[in-house]
Amino acid sequence: MPEPKQNYVNGEWVAAESGDTVDVTNPADTTEVVNTYHYGGESDANAAVEAASAAQGEWADMPAPDRGAILRETGAILEERKEELTELLTREEGKPLSSASGEVQRAIDIFYYYAEKAYDFGGTVKGASGGRTSVSTRKEPVGVAGLITPWNYPIAIPAWKMAPALATGNAVVLKPATQAPGPALELAKALDEAGAPDGIVNVVVGSGSSVGTTLTDSDDVDAVSFTGSTQVGLQVYDAATDDTKRAQAEMGGKNPTIVTDSADVDEAVDIVGVGAFGVTGQACTATSRAIVHTDVYDEFVAGITEYAESLDIGPGLDDPGMGPHVNEGEFESTLDYVDIAKTEGATHEFGGDRVDEGDLSDGYFVTPAVFSDVTPDMRIFQEEVFGPVLAVTEVEDFDEAIEVANNTEYGLSASVVTDDLAEAHEFVDRSESGVVKVNEKTTGLELHVPFGGYKQSSTNTFREQGDAAIDFFTQTKTVYMNH
Structure with missing residues (x-):
């Protein structure tokens, strides 16, 4: 040794x-x-x-x-x-x-x-x-x-x-x-x-x-x-x-992506999917909430569920779509939050299952989870999970989307997917986050600009x-x- x-x-x-x-x-x-x-x-x-x-x-x-x-x-x-x-x-x-x-x-x-x-x-x-x-x-x-x-x-x-x-x-x-x-x-x-x-x-x-x-x-x-x-x-x-x-x-963070009625839904699915499930959701800037306009809500839920289902899971050395949790504590915490979301009444679309068969039986693997019909009073909406769990919330208009996005003690990173320039500027003005992005995932940072959050994120x-x-x-x- x-x-x-x-x-x-x-x-x-x-x-x-x-x-x-x-x-x-x-x-x-x-x-x-x-x-x-x-x-x-x-x-x-x-x-x-x-x-x-x-x-x-x-x-x-x-x-x-x-x-x-x-x-x-x-x-x-x-x-x-x-x-x-x-x-x-x-x-x-x-x-x-x-x-x-x-x-x-x-x-x-x-x-x-x-x-x-x-x-x-x-x-x-x-x-x-x-x-x-x-x-x-x-x-x-x-x-x-x-x-x-x-x-x-x-x-x-x-x-x-x-x-x-x-x-x-x-x-x-x-x-x-x-x-x-x-x-x-x-x-x-x-x-x-x-x-x-x-x-x-x-x-x-x-x-x-x-x-x-x-x-x-x-x-x-x-x-x-x-x-x-x-x-x-x-x-x-x-x-x-x-x-x-x-x-x-x-x-910490509880980072939202707003998807407006003008958004390209396929683009929004890709942006949210990478932000939510990249690096197994183990990033302080990971997308943990998707706040979606009612006109595109069903299409988005179907798309992001399909995205989660398509991800291959495996050892990092195989360069899969998603790797394991880092340790048992993080692994068990994600599984606990999946159970909490079910208990609180969110609709379980996919994932959140322990993967313990074959070559993955000795690792901390969980399938990426999607929950829809999540309301702001649910823990899955408010608390940092630090795992591949996405909460999807339906809103009636852009003003409600901003209000719902800001309805958390955290304020690290936030994004919006929209083809409306006025909405983009309004989002930048009103988002209570230290990092705001337009038509981009909440993760990913340039090294030469300031990084930090608002509220309990910093x-x-x-x-x-x-x-x-x-x-x-x-x-x-x-x-x-x-x-």
Whole structure:
């Protein structure tokens, strides 16, 4: 049996002080242990924070283009290893190879993007009110950033937190999710090989209650960035801000797609189908509600049911239409919500069945589920499922569609399918979501524009990605120079 993979602290690969380990199994075949990892605790996290704190000042003093060069080389290393990273991601997290490949490419692109943004790192010059005086601003790193990332995008989300933090002169301590930590450790390996100084990048696999809590509570951590569930995100945010740390949390979603009476129904079916069932619905931006005008409702329900029935299900390594759930907890949660929807009176059109025969008997497979006649008071309408379950609701007109779409505590992503330009603009104006799309699925994000939600989908402090990420990981100093 291979040796357990170690954590990365202060430029070295080290075992957990406790000696504890955790197995990561293939969600498509739970009899296969993909990797075993050292499972760190509070002492390991403290060592990582101490290393980051000691190294950060020298990293901040390095010219920004030199930091960018290290990020650029990191991107090149990841690009060389794209195929093996893709397979690792699929085997640990379960998503189909094509989706995993796209995610790895996104991580590559993020490092290339922030490598170039490092050249622009600086400030602005402002006009002064008096003569022989200049006024300017400069951006400086916050310090040490604690990063807590989820399992569903195990290389893209660590990349979009790490790259802007490093580009702007911060040191980082990353706690990846234990269900799929391998890709995050591979990021650390690539950064190490690219020349990142010791202590600037640290990755500790461990629990939220030990490693995560250390990051939120340590006096040497200056900023905390979290992505995950709303329940945990609010706890992380409250703990981090108790001692005035800078903090952000991007959390859950219950994302709607409105289908208007002017929509091309076949197009709407494709948009909703990909958004609802892609990556097994395990995305915070997944389409979980379709809100459909009564004139096209029956046609849409028939179409989306046929779409769900047509999806092939299988191991991610076979690149099927839909892969497994990541673990038993997520698997059982989806099955529970299917039962809840039936009990509450939604019409069960298709799916939501456990697949436990043949080659799929040892995996966490569920057929994609479609429920129609869903009303806003149902849990299947209001609560995040995080699985391939679509709730379809009928509305009489566009105003009702907007009202129904906004009728949730979440506000992450929303879309509309329409051929009416006025409706498109009205939707953009009135949707209570941080990301709005017209004639596009709710999933899928550009890396150079801000990302974040409204309401319980975000702490609404800072956005991620693009220039917004640079804002989070920096603080502004205003300089008055009399001469």
